[in-house]
Every structure is written in structure tokens, then in C-alpha cells.
Amino acid sequence: MKQLVFKEIDGGKPFYMLLGFFGLFVLTALGAAWYMEHNGHWVTGMNNQVVWGTPHVFAVFLIVAASGALNVASISSVFNKTAYKPLARLSGLLAITLLVGGLAVLVLDLGRPDRLIVAMTYYNFKSIFAWNIMLYTGFIAVVGVYLWMMMEHKMNRFTKIAGFSAFIWRLILTTGTGSIFGFLVARQAYDTAILAPMFIIMSFSFGLAIFLLVLMGIYKWSDRPLGDNILLRLKNLLGIFIAAVLYFVLTYHLTNLYITESHGIEQFILMDGGVYTQVFWILQIGVGSLLPLALLYSPATGNSRTWIGIASLLVIIGGLAQIYVIIIGGQAYPLEIFPGKEVASSFADGIVGSYSPSLPEVVLGIGGVALALAATFVGVRVLRFLPTSLADEVIDPHYSAEAEATA
Amino acid sequence: MSKESNIDIYRRRFLSGSAATAAGLAVAPGVLLTEVAQAKPADAVVTSDVRWGMLIDTNKCNNGCDDCVTACNEEHNLEGFGRPSTDAQWIRKVTLKDKQTGYVQTLPVLCQHCEHPPCVDVCPTGASFKRADGIVLVDKHICIGCRYCMMACPYKARSFIHESLQDQMPYSPRGKGTVESCTFCVHRVDAGMTPACVEACTAENHNAMTFGDMNDPDSELSLQLKQHNSRQIRADLGLNTGVHYRGI
Numbered sequence: 001m002k003q004l005v006f007k008e009i010d011g012g013k014p015f016y017m018l019l020g021f022f023g024l025f026v027l028t029a030l031g032a033a034w035y036m037e038h039n040g041h042w043v044t045g046m047n048n049q050v051v052w053g054t055p056h057v058f059a060v061f062l063i064v065a066a067s068g069a070l071n072v073a074s075i076s077s078v079f080n081k082t083a084y085k086p087l088a089r090l091s092g093l094l095a096i097t098l099l100v101g102g103l104a105v106l107v108l109d110l111g112r113p114d115r116l117i118v119a120m121t122y123y124n125f126k127s128i129f130a131w132n133i134m135l136y137t138g139f140i141a142v143v144g145v146y147l148w149m150m151m152e153h154k155m156n157r158f159t160k161i162a163g164f165s166a167f168i169w170r171l172i173l174t175t176g177t178g179s180i181f182g183f184l185v186a187r188q189a190y191d192t193a194i195l196a197p198m199f200i201i202m203s204f205s206f207g208l209a210i211f212l213l214v215l216m217g218i219y220k221w222s223d224r225p226l227g228d229n230i231l232l233r234l235k236n237l238l239g240i241f242i243a244a245v246l247y248f249v250l251t252y253h254l255t256n257l258y259i260t261e262s263h264g265i266e267q268f269i270l271m272d273g274g275v276y277t278q279v280f281w282i283l284q285i286g287v288g289s290l291l292p293l294a295l296l297y298s299p300a301t302g303n304s305r306t307w308i309g310i311a312s313l314l315v316i317i318g319g320l321a322q323i324y325v326i327i328i329g330g331q332a333y334p335l336e337i338f339p340g341k342e343v344a345s346s347f348a349d350g351i352v353g354s355y356s357p358s359l360p361e362v363v364l365g366i367g368g369v370a371l372a373l374a375a376t377f378v379g380v381r382v383l384r385f386l387p388t389s390l391a392d393e394v395i396d397p398h399y400s401a402e403a404e405a406t407a
Numbered sequence: 408m409s410k411e412s413n414i415d416i417y418r419r420r421f422l423s424g425s426a427a428t429a430a431g432l433a434v435a436p437g438v439l440l441t442e443v444a445q446a447k448p449a450d451a452v453v454t455s456d457v458r459w460g461m462l463i464d465t466n467k468c469n470n471g472c473d474d475c476v477t478a479c480n481e482e483h484n485l486e487g488f489g490r491p492s493t494d495a496q497w498i499r500k501v502t503l504k505d506k507q508t509g510y511v512q513t514l515p516v517l518c519q520h521c522e523h524p525p526c527v528d529v530c531p532t533g534a535s536f537k538r539a540d541g542i543v544l545v546d547k548h549i550c551i552g553c554r555y556c557m558m559a560c561p562y563k564a565r566s567f568i569h570e571s572l573q574d575q576m577p578y579s580p581r582g583k584g585t586v587e588s589c590t591f592c593v594h595r596v597d598a599g600m601t602p603a604c605v606e607a608c609t610a611e612n613h614n615a616m617t618f619g620d621m622n623d624p625d626s627e628l629s630l631q632l633k634q635h636n637s638r639q640i641r642a643d644l645g646l647n648t649g650v651h652y653r654g655i
Contacts (some may be wrong), residue, residue, distance in 0.1 A: 040570035111552015111584030
């Protein structure tokens with residue numbers, strides 16, 4: 001096994017052009033946020049029935065993916081899999097940048113983003129939202145320390161304990177994110193404890209898909225060798241995570257289908273919810289789960305780098321679709337204020353809430369993704385996050401050139 | 408004598424004076440046009456000795472009448488922008504049709520002023536709060552506009568302000584980017600009056616709405632609640648709402 005050498009990626013014109021490319025999206029997103037705040041939220045697709053829209057879909061997706069991106073590091077530090085150790089630093093970096101991207105979107109979609117300081121100085125300790133504010137900021141600090149332990153030679157002996165703390169923190173954090181919805185007693189789609197563990201397993205899947213794409217992207221970009229061995233390990237893991245998410249989705253819906261009270265929401269999501277039903281079956285289940293599973297495990301495509309990349313992209317699309325169905329589908333389904341009654345009013349009681357994403361909302365959401373990616377690239381440019389080579393002979397402790405030659 | 412104790416004496420004199428005035432008004436019915444609920448001196452703290460509540464008799468609530476809604480909109484100047492999906496509504500008339508029997512009824516729905524309000528639980532900054540006397544309010548100064556309370560409210564009682572407002576009422580501050588809902592006309596209640604919706608309903612002699620102190624066993628509200636069967640909406644959630652309904 002060769003010595004691992006961590007090194008910054010090269011700067012120069014291509015790097016700044018890439019940064020400028022991401023920066024353009026970030027700037028446009030800031031413009032969109034300003035436009036929405038200046039005019040008020042009526043210029044968005046949101047209204048008094050669907051109060052959380054596309055920005056929340058992106059924000060929650062990024063926040064969930066952030067904790068999942070840390071998994072690779074956890075596997076290395078907590079579960080002692082040495083093959084993952086060279087990837088641990090990037091894993092920690094992505095965890096922070098994705099979270100920052102998600103939080104930026106969340107904050108810019110507030111009715112009063114100028115009152116961010118209020119959110120940080122006034123706390124209602126019974127609010128799961130308030131807990132999350134502390135969980136998010138704490139996560140950045142804990143992962144920051146973890147990265148420091150990994151990257152500072154003298155501190156390496158604390159890596160395991162820091163990694164363990166970060167692992168526990170990320171589990172609590174995603175429990176908190178899922179519970180934002182799980183704790184909502186009023187709405188038929190939420191009000192269930194399964195959302196917390198489901199969000200954790202979703203984070204495994206989404207975070208790893210993003211990690212794979214970023215890893216392949218940066219190594220191609222910086223012309224560094226990336227061996228098949230580690231990629232194939234990661235793609236097998238991704239397959240397991242996709243299947244696990246499906247299991248949770250299945251359990252959630254089966255439970256609801258058994259309970260008569262929940263037949264309405266199930267009928268809505270699974271059968272006649274229009275766009276939500278389509279997004280659920282086509283994007284979340286078909287394109288986002290079954291297709292990538294087939295691609296990752298089929299002998300024809302499973303070993304191809306391109307197809308692994310495509311499968312990862314599909315998982316991301318499926319993830320966004322899943323959160324769209326959870327957040328917006330869950331709100332569009334009318335509140336059961338008077339069970340057993342048909343309800344009508346001037347305030348959209350009893351009817352499916354209308355929502356279609358507006359351009360500024362989508363632009364703001366994409367800006368969050370661009371911010372996360374830009375921050376990641378800046379990170380790997382200025383600090384030693386990435387090994388110069390991830391070729392098989394460098395990272396696999398069991399690699400044997402001879403065995404390969406004779407195979 | 409210290410300055411503090413002087414202030415104490417002034418306060419005591421003022422309070423006893425207020426109490427005497429209130430007592431005088433209580434024994435002289437007809438002095439005020441609207442029923443004196445329980446006038447509170449402006450400097451007296453709100454206590455949990457009082458719990459404000461409301462009883463809505465749906466049997467007396469006429470289909471097609473929206474006097475309570477109009478009164479609320481006028482009282483708080485809830486002028487809409489002609490955009491029903493984003494315009495604020497603090498009280499709305501709802502028509503119910505029983506899925507099995509086809510029985511139709513109408514009733515107003517407003518903030519239910521829960522004893523255990525989910526909106527207050529979830530609010531990250533504490534902007535959503537419940538006064539000691541049971542009135543659930545939003546502090547517009549620390550509301551960050553996250554809208555989590557709207558996700559949490561089982562009654563769809565809250566509105567988000569989607570655009571800039573003008574000509575606000577001084578007693579009813581509102582602001583773009585914050586969430587708001589029925590205040591039980593706290594400014595009127597503190598002055599010993601009933602909420603605007605109740606007053607309007609009573610003025611038209613519909614008498615479908617009764618407002619009062621649920622902690623006072625002799626209040627008109629308590630007597631009616633004791634005498635007639637009433638229900639809370641989504642009573643299964645155990646929120647113990649301040650608004651009760653007859654006939655649902």
C-alpha cells in the first residue's frame with residue numbers, strides 16, 4: 001500500500017471559471033430572494049394553504065443529504081473500514097457545505113430573513129425548529145472539529161472519538177429534521193414517528209449519491225486517478241440504501257392503508273392526487289428508486305462509471321421528488337377539520353391546496369445547491385481534503401497487483 | 408417613606424378606584440351598550456384567573472350571513488388584494504355537509520384559542536404565545552415568518568401576510584412576512600368589550616356567538632356551556648379549545 005498524499009486541487013483559470021459559474025447561480029438566487037421578499041410571498045407559488053414550497057424542498061433535501069454525506073467518514077472512523085479513510089475528509093467537507101447551502105435557502109425563504117438574529121437570540125425550547133437551529137449550528141462545529149482531528153497530524157489520535165461524536169450528532173440531527181414533520185399532529189400525511197428514521201435512511205441514500213457524483217466530478221476535473229475498487233464499494237452501498245428507503249416508504253404507506261382514517265391521504269398520494277401521484281410513482285419510485293437499483297446491480301451497467309454516475313443523479317432526482325411529495329403533497333391534502341363532513345369555504349377548506357412552483361422559488365433552491373458545490377470546490381482548493389490518487393493500489397489494503405495480473 | 412412604597416400606595420388607590428368603578432357598572436346594567444365582560448385596568452397584569460372563551464350555536468348561525476366575518480375585517484382592516492389564496496382571513500364561514508346524511512350547516516371558524524396550542528409549541532422564537540387568560544397571539548416583532556405554526560394549526564386559523572399593507576389599525580399591528588390570526592379582539596376584551604364578531608352577531612339579534620370567562624361559573628358563557636351540550640372541533644387532539652360549538 002502506497003503512502004496517501006493529500007493535496008489541494010489546482011487553481012488557475014479553469015477553477016475560477018467554475019467558481020464563477022456556480023457564483024452566477026448563487027447571485028441569481030440572491031436576486032430571486034430579494035424579489036420575493038420585496039414584493040412579498042404572493043409572487044411565489046406559495047399561499048395560505050401550501051405555506052412551504054419549492055425552497056423548502058431544496059432546503060430539506062440539502063440538509064438531509066448533508067448528514068448523509070458524512071456517512072463515508074463515519075464508516076471509516078466509527079466502523080474502522082480503512083478503505084474509506086482516504087474519502088473521510090471530503091465526506092466531512094460535503095456534510096458542512098451541503099448543510100450551509102440548505103440553511104441559506106431556508107433562511108432566505110423566511111417571511112423576515114432580516115430577523116435571523118431574532119431566530120438566534122429568542123428560543124422557545126419546546127419547538128423542534130428551535131432544537132434544529134442548535135443541531136444545525138452544532139453539527140457544523142462538531143464536523144469542523146472532526147475534520148481538524150483528521151487533518152492535523154498531531155490530533156489524529158482523537159479522530160475516532162470526534163468521528164463518533166459527529167456520527168451520533170448526525171443521527172440526532174436527521175431525527176430532528178424528520179420530526180419537524182413527524183411532530184405535526186394536525187396533518188394526515190405527517191404525525192408519525194416513522195418519519196424520523198425514514199429521514200435518516202433517506203439521508204444515507206441522498207448523501208451518498210451526492211458524494212459519489214462530487215467525488216467522480218472532482219477527480220475527473222483535477223485529473224487524479226480514481227480506482228474502480230472504491231467506486232464499486234460505494235455503489236453497492238448506495239444500492240442497499242435505495243432499497244432501505246423503499247422499505248420505509250412501503251411500511252409508511254402500508255400502515256396508512258391499513259388504518260381507515262388514513263385512507264383519504266393514501267388515496268390522494270397513491271391514486272388521484274394528480275401531479276403528486278405522478279411525482280410519487282414516476283419520479284420517486286420509478287426514476288428515483290427502481291431504475292437506479294436496476295442500473296447499479298445489472299451486470300451490464302453496474303460496473304460502468306458512467307452508469308453509476310447516472311444512477312446517482314437519478315437518486316438525487318428521486319430524492320427531490322420524495323421530499324416534494326412529503327412536503328407539498330402533505331400540505332395540499334386538505335386538513336381534516338371536520339371528519340365525516342364535506343367542507344366548503346372561501347378559505348379553501350376541504351379542497352386540494354393549489355401550488356405550482358414559481359421561477360424565483362426554483363432559482364433560489366438551485367442557488368443553494370450551487371452555493372454548496374462552490375463552497376466544496378473552494379474547500380478542496382484551499383485545504384488538503386483530497387488524496388492525489390485514489391487508484392486501487394493506493395487505497396485498498398488488500399490490493400494485490402499480482403492477483404489482478406493472474407485473475 | 409421610600410419612593411417605591413409611595414408608588415405602591417398610588418397603585419393601590421388606582422386599583423381600588425378601578426374596582427369601585429367596575430363594581431358600580433356591574434350594579435347598573437344598561438350603562439354600557441355592550442355587555443361588560445371583565446374590564447381590566449391598563450396596568451393590571453393578565454392573569455389565569457380568567458379564561459376567555461366562546462360558544463358558537465350553529466343552530467342560530469344563518470346560511471348566507473357573514474356579519475361576523477365582515478365585522479372582523481372592518482375591525483382589523485383586513486382589506487384583501489383580491490387574491491383569495493393569499494389574502495388573510497381571521498374568521499371564515501364554513502359550510503358542512505354530512506357525507507352520510509346530507510345534512511347541511513354553516514358555522515364560523517376562527518382561532519380556537521387552545522389551552523395547548525400547537526402553534527405555540529412549534530414556534531421557534533416564541534412569537535406565537537398564549538396569554539395567561541387563554542388568548543393566543545403572535546408577537547409581530549419577533550415572528551420570523553417561518554410559517555411552522557401554520558403547518559401545525561389543526562384549524563387552518565392562521566394567515567401569512569404575503570404583501571405590503573397600508574392603513575393598519577393601531578391596536579392591531581400587522582406586517583408583511585409575518586403570520587397572524589384572530590386575536591379574540593384582545594384590545595376590545597381588555598377594555599371590557601366583546602370581540603367585534605360577537606358584537607355584530609348580537610347586534611343583528613342572531614345571538615349565535617357568546618363570549619365570556621370560562622373560569623367564572625356565573626358568566627353567561629359558563630351557564631350556557633353547563634346547560635347545553637357543546638363540542639370542540641377536533642376534540643380528539645386534546646387541545647382543549649377556548650371555542651366551543653353547539654349543534655355539530
